[in-house]
Amino acid sequence: EQKILLFAVLFLVVLSSALALIGPFIIGRLIDQFIDGSSLSQLQYWLYGLAVIYLLYSLASYFQNYWMVSIAQQTVFRIRTQLYGHFFRLPLRFFDKRKHGELMSRATNDIETISATLNSAFIQVVSSILTLTGTVAVMLWLSPALTLITMLIVPLMFYGMRWITKRTSLLFKQQQAAIGEMNGLIEESITGQHVVKAFSQENEMLRQFDEKNTRIRTVGFWALTYSGFIPKVMNTLNSLSFAIVAFAGGLFAYYGYISIGTIIIFTEYARQFTRPLNDLANQFNTVLSALAGAERVFLIMDEKEDK
Numbered sequence: 001e002q003k004i005l006l007f008a009v010l011f012l013v014v015l016s017s018a019l020a021l022i023g024p025f026i027i028g029r030l031i032d033q034f035i036d037g038s039s040l041s042q043l044q045y046w047l048y049g050l051a052v053i054y055l056l057y058s059l060a061s062y063f064q065n066y067w068m069v070s071i072a073q074q075t076v077f078r079i080r081t082q083l084y085g086h087f088f089r090l091p092l093r094f095f096d097k098r099k100h101g102e103l104m105s106r107a108t109n110d111i112e113t114i115s116a117t118l119n120s121a122f123i124q125v126v127s128s129i130l131t132l133t134g135t136v137a138v139m140l141w142l143s144p145a146l147t148l149i150t151m152l153i154v155p156l157m158f159y160g161m162r163w164i165t166k167r168t169s170l171l172f173k174q175q176q177a178a179i180g181e182m183n184g185l186i187e188e189s190i191t192g193q194h195v196v197k198a199f200s201q202e203n204e205m206l207r208q209f210d211e212k213n214t215r216i217r218t219v220g221f222w223a224l225t226y227s228g229f230i231p232k233v234m235n236t237l238n239s240l241s242f243a244i245v246a247f248a249g250g251l252f253a254y255y256g257y258i259s260i261g262t263i264i265i266f267t268e269y270a271r272q273f274t275r276p277l278n279d280l281a282n283q284f285n286t287v288l289s290a291l292a293g294a295e296r297v298f299l300i301m302d303e304k305e306d307k
Contacts, residue, residue: 006066012064013123017130019057020272021138026050028215064123067081072118080111083297089305094272099184100191106300109179117290119121121283128276135272143258144267149248150270153237160233164226165284171223173292178216180296186213218244230284244269 030046070249084107139147188195189205196205249263 001033002071005071009064009067010125010126011070012060012067013127014066014130016057016060017127017134019060020131020161021058022271023050024054024265024268024272025138025211026053026240027268028261028263030261030280031264032151032259032261066124067108069119072115072122076111076115079114079297080107080220083107083111083300084307086301086303090303094303095305097180102180102184103300104187105180105183108184110176110296113176113293114290114297117286121276121290123285124283130216131272132276135276139269140143142262143252146245146248146252146258146262146266148240150245152244153241157234160237161230161284164229164233165288168223168226168263168284168287171219171226172289174219175216175223176289176292176296178212182209182216185209190248232289238275240268240272 025047027050030043034043070127084140087103089105136147139150185205187206189209196202245266246263253256253260253263
């Protein structure tokens, strides 16, 4: 059942990506056809067609998200169930070497991070890749020269994202590990409160808490700070791309190389070209955080059980 739903989601992602490309293309062609004001009697039928296209796009987007949430929750349910059952089959020496709170963090926080990623990131990543591929293909077909000009911002995006993600990938791993250590300390200090009181270790426990809490704050601050650069950089490059297309397209139209409708298509596709890159960049941090959590979960799953 889950496989069937997954294939249905993938089909709807392909459909919605195709519809997102068809709409602007038709609008550009309509501008070329009706810009002189003739044959306006046919325009209403094209507008009805556009309404149907965008309605189908909305329905496809709704159902793909609805079904993906179901798939994600079922998957996370099985992972959490298997991990919890695995705990009861592990040898005692495994628990002697690890803090209980840190293990609890893997069964709660880390799996919740995986859940959040499956709920949203999977669809956005697949949709962004398909939209990006289709957009570039149509742009090349319409005007290779204007497409190459539009892609001048790609190297800037690549190096900007490389500089950011090189730092965030490490920081998100450190953040997940720091949260696990903090949960371990809290769980042990609260459940073992009678031992802490008996040996007058209150100040030591407070010192350790402040140390680990400071670690989470520092790592989390820099992880979110660097990841926060991503939408700012992408929005700036998106505006730059739009300006390049408008300026170069205007020159090409003035000299008769392309039509006005083609400029309209390119301005819309320029947004669709940078939007998937923006989505991929934004989801990259979520995926990195989920991978860090998944790595911690499957390290426990790979532990040998008692025979």
